[in-house]
Amino acid sequence: MSDLGELYQQVILDHNKRPRNFRRLEEANHRADGHNPLCGDQLTVYLQMEGDVIRDIAFHGAGCAISKASASLMTESVKGKTKLEAEQIFEKMHKLLTGDPCALVETGGLGKLAVFSGVCEFPVRVKCASLAWHTLRAALEQIKEAVSTE
Amino acid sequence: MIRTNEIGAPPGLLKRAAMFDVQKIRQDFPILNQKVHGRPLIYLDNAATSQKPQAVIDTITRYYLEQNANIHRGVHYLSEWATRAYEESRLKAQRFLNATDAREIIFVRGATEAINLVAHSYGLKYITAGDEILISAIEHHSNIVPWQMLCQTTGAILRVAPMNDQGELLLDEYERLLGPRTKLVSLVHVSNALGSLNPIKAMVAMARRWNARVMVDGAQAAPHLAIDVQELDCDFYTFSGHKVFGPTGIGVLYGKREWLEQMPPYQGGGDMIISVSFEKTEYNHLPFKFEAGTPHIAGAIGLGAALDYVNQIGLDTIARYEHDLLAYATEAVAAIPGLRLIGTAREKAGVLGFVLDGVHAHDIGTVLDHAGIAIRAGHHCAMPVMKRLGVPATARASLAFYNTKEEIDALVQGIYKVKEMFD
Numbered sequence: 107m108s109d110l111g112e113l114y115q116q117v118i119l120d121h122n123k124r125p126r127n128f129r130r131l132e133e134a135n136h137r138a139d140g141h142n143p144l145c146g147d148q149l150t151v152y153l154q155m156e157g158d159v160i161r162d163i164a165f166h167g168a169g170c171a172i173s174k175a176s177a178s179l180m181t182e183s184v185k186g187k188t189k190l191e192a193e194q195i196f197e198k199m200h201k202l203l204t205g206d207p208c209a210l211v212e213t214g215g216l217g218k219l220a221v222f223s224g225v226c227e228f229p230v231r232v233k234c235a236s237l238a239w240h241t242l243r244a245a246l247e248q249i250k251e252a253v254s255t256e
Numbered sequence: 257m258i259r260t261n262e263i264g265a266p267p268g269l270l271k272r273a274a275m276f277d278v279q280k281i282r283q284d285f286p287i288l289n290q291k292v293h294g295r296p297l298i299y300l301d302n303a304a305t306s307q308k309p310q311a312v313i314d315t316i317t318r319y320y321l322e323q324n325a326n327i328h329r330g331v332h333y334l335s336e337w338a339t340r341a342y343e344e345s346r347l348k349a350q351r352f353l354n355a356t357d358a359r360e361i362i363f364v365r366g367a368t369e370a371i372n373l374v375a376h377s378y379g380l381k382y383i384t385a386g387d388e389i390l391i392s393a394i395e396h397h398s399n400i401v402p403w404q405m406l407c408q409t410t411g412a413i414l415r416v417a418p419m420n421d422q423g424e425l426l427l428d429e430y431e432r433l434l435g436p437r438t439k440l441v442s443l444v445h446v447s448n449a450l451g452s453l454n455p456i457k458a459m460v461a462m463a464r465r466w467n468a469r470v471m472v473d474g475a476q477a478a479p480h481l482a483i484d485v486q487e488l489d490c491d492f493y494t495f496s497g498h499k500v501f502g503p504t505g506i507g508v509l510y511g512k513r514e515w516l517e518q519m520p521p522y523q524g525g526g527d528m529i530i531s532v533s534f535e536k537t538e539y540n541h542l543p544f545k546f547e548a549g550t551p552h553i554a555g556a557i558g559l560g561a562a563l564d565y566v567n568q569i570g571l572d573t574i575a576r577y578e579h580d581l582l583a584y585a586t587e588a589v590a591a592i593p594g595l596r597l598i599g600t601a602r603e604k605a606g607v608l609g610f611v612l613d614g615v616h617a618h619d620i621g622t623v624l625d626h627a628g629i630a631i632r633a634g635h636h637c638a639m640p641v642m643k644r645l646g647v648p649a650t651a652r653a654s655l656a657f658y659n660t661k662e663e664i665d666a667l668v669q670g671i672y673k674v675k676e677m678f679d
């Protein structure tokens with residue numbers, strides 16, 4: 107049976123309540139909108155890229171605790187990283203969130219992001235946790251249209 | 257053994273209405289007697305789908321165990337039995353809606369298919385460019401999209417009657433939107449997102465002045481109140497079986513005979529014809545003209561059992577009990593600090609929508625689920641309602657007559673737990 111505490115870990119609750127890098131980034135040279143119509147989650151990811159490096163990152167929007175905390179922790183984890191490094195973290199997160207069976211997933215190198223390891227026990231919430239990451243990827247690729255998890 | 261008298265309602269079943277013992281009623285619903293995440297299940301998602309009484313489960317099981325056959329074609333015993341049971345269910349649906357004629361009852365998959373049927377068959381025949389179709393601001397997507405599609409095909413224009421902040425339709429605005437171009441009005445009887453109960457009879461009367469046809473989406477009304485299509489005087493009415501304690505995949509479209517007779521078939525195939533040749537096909541009479549192919553026979557028979565069950569309790573008894581329960585729930589939930597009710601129409605049925613300061617509906621839903629409480633979180637297939645009210649999503653507890661005040665107390669406790677967790 108899935109345990110509620112596995113989903114809503116303290117770190118997640120904290121980032122939900124006090125999201126980091128939660129603002130509109132005026133200097134952004136990349137941005138993308140993400141939308142999860144099923145839940146009504148909506149967020150924008152702003153990037154200030156310097157060549158291949160994510161010099162600054164911020165996000166703004168509204169969503170559930172999982173999506174907000176995921177976006178907040180994401181901004182912390184990729185700030186200062188190169189595009190390639192960010193994409194590698196994306197891949198790991200993707201495996202973590204959709205992992206089957208959950209327990210065997212490699213969380214090495216994910217640092218704090220490992221708090222999302224409980225999400226795969228809650229299939230309906232996987233989209234919440236991955237929305238920010240898909241939006242980040244769109245911003246990195248500078249895909250113009252809005253990302254949707256549907 | 258199958259005896260013919262098993263088809264109809266058992267003799268003692270009809271009037272036992274006055275007494276309502278919710279604990280006894282609950283025993284009729286085996287699914288309620290289980291634990292979810294280690295807690296007793298509290299099912300408050302009845303607007304999505306209702307649970308099924310043993311009588312319905314038994315009827316369907318028995319049909320497949322002993323009675324299964326195709327209908328309207330076999331000359332053998334089982335086929336005759338299945339045909340009679342299927343048609344008996346049509347009569348039950350006719351009585352349930354108080355329609356004048358069983359030929360006015362078409363079996364469909366559900367409310368969605370019924371609305372699409374009317375949009376295609378009536379809409380494509382009678383609606384042309386420049387005509388207007390009027391719906392309301394509180395429709396389910398299934399009563400929006402088919403009309404948008406019809407407008408796209410025909411060049412007709414979709415108009416939307418607005419609501420106030422409580423979720424009540426503005427009747428004078430509605431009246432103002434009606435006019436000589438209004439060909440069809442389609443309105444929800446009870447809103448699934450807000451619970452608002454619309455004054456359909458008055459709204460039909462207003463539409464009549466312009467000679468517009470009126471369709472009513474009764475998906476959320478049928479489980480909660482007695483429906484009389486003659487009294488409402490609507491042209492079409494629909495409800496889904498699965499929301500009135502019957503199976504999924506079956507529902508009813510009522511249509512006034514004068515329209516159904518003139519409308520072309522919706523789908524072609526077997527059963528909907530009298531004769532077929534490659535030169536000319538003659539369509540069947542009502543209601544079969546609209547029932548192409550092998551229908552959901554078990555579903556229709558199961559729906560008949562569900563309607564029997566509901567009638568046995570009595571919709572007036574149900575409405576009275578639920579009215580008290582909703583009032584109790586509204587008061588208890590509204591007293592929670594930081595909680596805002598969504599949908600506070602004076603006339604409501606069955607639905608308690610709310611948002612909580614600083615907590616997304618989805619998180620409310622997940623935490624309550626772990627307390628064994630099933631509610632729905634999201635936009636409830638009514639995105640325009642959410643947009644109008646400026647909320648991304650709401651939490652919705654929706655009631656049935658098997659819910660209790662104790663369950664409402666548990667809901668309130670659960671919401672406090674949510675607040676604590678996200679504080």
Ligand SMILES: Cc1ncc(COP(=O)(O)O)c(C=O)c1O
Binds near residue numbers: 366367369447475637
């Ligand atoms: C008001 C309303 N109309 C229509 C529908 C569609 O019903 P179905 O999905 O059974 O076709 C629903 C179902 O949620 C509803 O609540």
